Amino acid sequence: AQSVTQLGSHVxxxxxxxxxLRCNYSSSVPPYLFWYVQYPNQGLQLLLKYTSAATLVKGIxxxxxxxxxxxxxxxLTKPSAHMSDAAEYFCAVSMGGGFKTIFGxxxxxxxxx
Amino acid sequence: DTGVSQNPRHKxxxxxxxxxxRCDPISEHNRLYWYxxxxxxxxxxxxxxxxxxxxxKSRLLSDRFSAERPKGSFSTLEIQRTEQGxxxxxxxxxxxxxxxxxxTEAFFGQGTRLTxx
Numbered sequence: 581a582q583s584v585t586q587l588g589s590h591v592x593x594x595x596x597x598x599x600x601l602r603c604n605y606s607s608s609v610p611p612y613l614f615w616y617v618q619y620p621n622q623g624l625q626l627l628l629k630y631t632s633a634a635t636l637v638k639g640i641x642x643x644x645x646x647x648x649x650x651x652x653x654x655x656l657t658k659p660s661a662h663m664s665d666a667a668e669y670f671c672a673v674s675m676g677g678g679f680k681t682i683f684g685x686x687x688x689x690x691x692x693x
Numbered sequence: 694d695t696g697v698s699q700n701p702r703h704k705x706x707x708x709x710x711x712x713x714x715r716c717d718p719i720s721e722h723n724r725l726y727w728y729x730x731x732x733x734x735x736x737x738x739x740x741x742x743x744x745x746x747x748x749x750k751s752r753l754l755s756d757r758f759s760a761e762r763p764k765g766s767f768s769t770l771e772i773q774r775t776e777q778g779x780x781x782x783x784x785x786x787x788x789x790x791x792x793x794x795x796x797t798e799a800f801f802g803q804g805t806r807l808t809x810x
Contacts, residue, residue, distance in 0.1 A: 589733075616801075623697070623784060623801035624736070670735050680726065680749065681799060683735030 582607045582673045586684035594692045599643075599658040601687045603671030606652065613654040614672040614681065615645055624670065630654060641665070666691045697802035699785050705808045706775055713771045714805045718787030725768050726799060727760055728784040729753065736784055742768060743790065775809045782806050 587602035605611055612631050616624040628639025635647045645656045654671060671684040698717040706712050718725050724743050728736035739758070740750045744765035754760075757775075762768040772779055783806075786799040 584735075621803075621806070623699075623803040624786075625801070626798060629798060672735075680738040680741055681736075682738065683728075685733070686735050 582611065582675065582682045584671050584673050584682055584684035586669075586671050586687050588687055589685065590688050590690065592690040592692060593661045595663055596660050599656070599661045599665065599689065601656040601669050601671075601689065603645075603654045603656065603684060604652050605654060605671070605673045607673055607675075609675055612674045613645075613647060614674070615639065615643065615654075615656045616670045616672060616683075618668045618670065618686075620667075627656070627669075661689075661691045663691050663693065665689060697785055697787050697800050699783075699802035699805050701805060702803065703806050703808075705810060708777060708809055709774055711771065711773045712775060712807065713769050714783055714785075714807075716768045716770070716785030716787075716802060718767070718785070719789075719800055720766075722787035722789045722800075723765070724788045724790050724799075725762055726786040726788075727768070727770050728786065730782040730784055730804070731780075739770075772807075775807075777809045780807055780809045 583606045585604045614629045615627040618624050627643050628637045630637050630647045638644045643658045668686045668688050670686045672681045674681045700715045726741040727739040730736045739754050740760050742762040745762050757773045760770045782804040784804045786801045788799045
């Protein structure tokens with residue numbers, strides 16, 4: 581069975597500081613991993629995805645994530661936070677091939693001026 | 694094409710009433726998914742279709758829930774005899790499955806927020 585654990589339901593950073601959102605996964609097969617962002621009362625927008633190519637994945641809005649098989653992790657980072665990054669972030673895992681996606685509980689990112 | 698469209702965006706209903714939501718996927722997408730998201734949680738998978746065939750249903754999808762995709766295009770999700778616990782955001786997503794495992798991206802709609810009073 582697949583599962584995702586996001587460490588920290590809330591993360592607060594200052595504007596310009598490093599953003600680090602943690603995600604660990606469990607999967608019996610090589611996983612496909614995703615980070616989505618959700619703004620209030622909106623659907624989910626894909627930030628980036630890992631599909632077994634490069635382990636360092638670059639996404640939109642300056643975000644990137646690194647797949648570490650030995651640590652079963654897929655942490656999301658951004659070098660410098662912007663106020664517009666304040667949102668809910670979800671890590672997700674899929675077996676691929678358009679199969680259902682399993683989501684973590686989410687991490688709400690707050691950005692302080 | 695403007696992406697996945699869901700209607701209505703908001704629905705308030707009295708307990709015991711039936712409600713129906715509609716999802717229009719991206720036109721060429723053959724897979725369509727329904728998720729439920731409660732406050733403070735990530736989306737939970739409910740069911741998915743490939744074309745008009747419903748391929749999987751979660752145990753979360755009780756007998757009161759039914760989903761259809763009659764012509765392999767739009768889909769409806771109906772909840773009968775709504776309960777307060779059904780209050781949630783219902784998200785629809787679609788993807789294009791062409792037989793490649795690299796086809797993994799699902800595009801989400803903005804959701805329908807259901808409030809049962």
